Amino acid sequence: MNNKVKYIAAAISFLNFGIFTTTASAIGFEAGDTQVTIKGYGKLDLIYDLDAKLGNAASNSAVRLDGETGADGHFDAHAFQTRIGLQTDTPTEAGNLKTYIEGDFWGNGGGTLRLRHAYGEWNGVLAGQTTTNFTSFLGFTPTVDFTGQVGQPNISRHAQLRYTYQGLSVAIEDPSGLGGVTYSGVADVEAKSSLPDLTLRYERAGERFSYATSVLVRQLEAYNAVSDDEDSELGYGASLAAKLRLTPTISVQGSVVYGEGVGGYLYLGPAAPAYVDPRTGQVDAITAVGGTLGMTVNAGQGSYNLAYGLGQADWDDAYDAGAVGADRDDKYQSFYLNYIWSPVKNVDYGVEVSHHTREVVDGRDGAATRLQMMAKYSF
Numbered sequence: 001m002n003n004k005v006k007y008i009a010a011a012i013s014f015l016n017f018g019i020f021t022t023t024a025s026a027i028g029f030e031a032g033d034t035q036v037t038i039k040g041y042g043k044l045d046l047i048y049d050l051d052a053k054l055g056n057a058a059s060n061s062a063v064r065l066d067g068e069t070g071a072d073g074h075f076d077a078h079a080f081q082t083r084i085g086l087q088t089d090t091p092t093e094a095g096n097l098k099t100y101i102e103g104d105f106w107g108n109g110g111g112t113l114r115l116r117h118a119y120g121e122w123n124g125v126l127a128g129q130t131t132t133n134f135t136s137f138l139g140f141t142p143t144v145d146f147t148g149q150v151g152q153p154n155i156s157r158h159a160q161l162r163y164t165y166q167g168l169s170v171a172i173e174d175p176s177g178l179g180g181v182t183y184s185g186v187a188d189v190e191a192k193s194s195l196p197d198l199t200l201r202y203e204r205a206g207e208r209f210s211y212a213t214s215v216l217v218r219q220l221e222a223y224n225a226v227s228d229d230e231d232s233e234l235g236y237g238a239s240l241a242a243k244l245r246l247t248p249t250i251s252v253q254g255s256v257v258y259g260e261g262v263g264g265y266l267y268l269g270p271a272a273p274a275y276v277d278p279r280t281g282q283v284d285a286i287t288a289v290g291g292t293l294g295m296t297v298n299a300g301q302g303s304y305n306l307a308y309g310l311g312q313a314d315w316d317d318a319y320d321a322g323a324v325g326a327d328r329d330d331k332y333q334s335f336y337l338n339y340i341w342s343p344v345k346n347v348d349y350g351v352e353v354s355h356h357t358r359e360v361v362d363g364r365d366g367a368a369t370r371l372q373m374m375a376k377y378s379f
Helices: 003-013 316-321
Strands: 027-031 034-049 074-078 083-090 097-107 112-122 125-131 157-165 168-173 189-192 197-204 209-224 229-247 250-260 274-276 283-285 287-299 302-313 329-344 347-360 365-378
Touching: 083 112, 209 274, 209 283, 229 274, 229 283, 283 316
Parallel strands: none
Antiparallel strands: 027 034, 034 074, 034 083, 034 365, 083 097, 097 112, 112 125, 125 157, 157 168, 168 197, 189 209, 197 209, 209 229, 229 250, 250 287, 274 283, 287 302, 302 329, 329 347, 347 365
């Protein structure tokens, strides 16, 4: 038995000692009429990459292609996911005003304080930075790895103005944080944004079955300094996420995403929203698709989780036009198996084995395996 098989077998045999995240208590007090809540956690991640070093959170782009040489076997430990948040709730004559500010230490790839959420909400109007309205967590399966499955609707956070009424929400969002136009091979071309992205989502929760669907419309633009001209293309996307409780202890969940110009709204996917054709100077949207599927089985004080994710982009036209090379990533896949355990309230432990693949435009591919453990203490 080679070393890789031994490591994987050892990790799977250890899955009886994992981690299940519970609702954490928090520190609360009153300041005048305002209820203030402070919450967060400290988390340690222990990581061993059997193949290429995949980063603080598993990144498919770091997977070596078959035939490429490099060192195998990398151990890392960090606490960058550690998080703290401040929440307020203030009554007014026309409804409660709520605010939330949260940060972690994932900035600059790890080690620097980073703003995650910063928003206020009153009578259904949300303004600030928080998770994009395009996404829903219904299709998400818990992972020990910070980022989790590729291919779901993006769970990143950026500035937006949102209105929610019952299960329906509409938002205008900052387009700059989710990938711009790719202009490889085109001199003096600059991606630009003159309009916000528009997202619409409807979510309905049921006792056994819950679902969410969303749509995205955006304008993709580029400026050519040589011709002093601009070109634009309409981008769009759609997603569906759902969760079904088969029994009181077993659930299945998943999501699908499709779009032309969806870009970064496909979580961890390999696609930019669009490219500039070097022959015509026109902006062309890139088609991308993603999907996730997972199962959670609650067992005692924890749960077993099995998850799969796929993110794929169609770079063929861009490659034929000479806008990108044959080594451009066009397909990512991820597999996760973990056990998550909470021996007492606010104390979580976990162990996980994950497998990640990468494929490029000319068909070459590669794979890498990661073992990971965590300890998480919440307040």
